[in-house]
């Protein structure tokens with residue numbers, strides 16, 4: 180594995196598979212790497228904690244960073260390039276190319292974290308410009324992010340094939356996240372409540388087909404003073420908007436706080452008409 184801070188011209192001659200991350204790597208990230216290995220492309224993993232996607236500077240400061248451990252993990256996983264750019268290399272001076280995430284970017288996660296998805300699309304677009312990959316993969320864990328990136332790539336006809344990685348969970352159903360390491364043992368138990376909300380809402384919705392009633396039921400059933408739910412929505416997966424008569428794929432998204440740490444999760448499923 181080569182560790183680089185800047186993309187070289189030789190790299191741009193190669194066919195690259197790109198996996199952007201913010202580091203503090205876990206099995207979720209590794210599953211994206213495994214996915215990438217199916218292809219005959221050189222694998223580039225980036226680690227860049229993007230200041231533009233943090234609306235809360237304290238959250239940015241607290242975000243876990245462990246580059247030495249990440250280096251060892253990646254060295255063992257036999258990728259081709261570890262790319263850890265500096266902020267100056269990514270954005271330079273007078274950076275202006277802010278990508279706006281539109282109406283869906285202002286809802287759900289975007290409502291609670293204003294500007295977050297503009298920051299995500301801006302960095303993804305910039306990293307795509309720098310790396311010029313053939314393919315890139317993003318995890319379904321960040322479902323709204325994935326939706327917006329797919330929409331952006333589609334609308335702008337970018338010549339990059341996007342792949343999606345399944346959500347990797349621990350044995351208690353908790354979706355792996357770099358933020359989980361900021362939780363105490365008790366916090367990790369409380370965090371498993373996120374997935375329970377998702378499962379309860381799915382069951383209830385499939386039985387009753389009543390969105391509001393099912394959401395209230397899931398919130399009531401899974402009440403826990405150590406988990407503060409920020410939002411719980413059931414949406415059409417293809418539009419990230421309300422369910423309609425035409426909906427065939429639904430997604431339930433949740434965000435909440437445990438010990439002051441923001442966590443998100445989701446599940447998707449087919450809806451029989």
Ligand code: AMP
Nearest residue numbers: 200201202207317318320321346347355
């Ligand atoms: P992050 O380092 O959190 O920005 O995540 C980098 C990539 O890993 C994103 O595409 C995430 O969606 C993906 N990812 C994070 N957690 C998981 C997980 N538990 N399972 C699958 N992919 C994940």
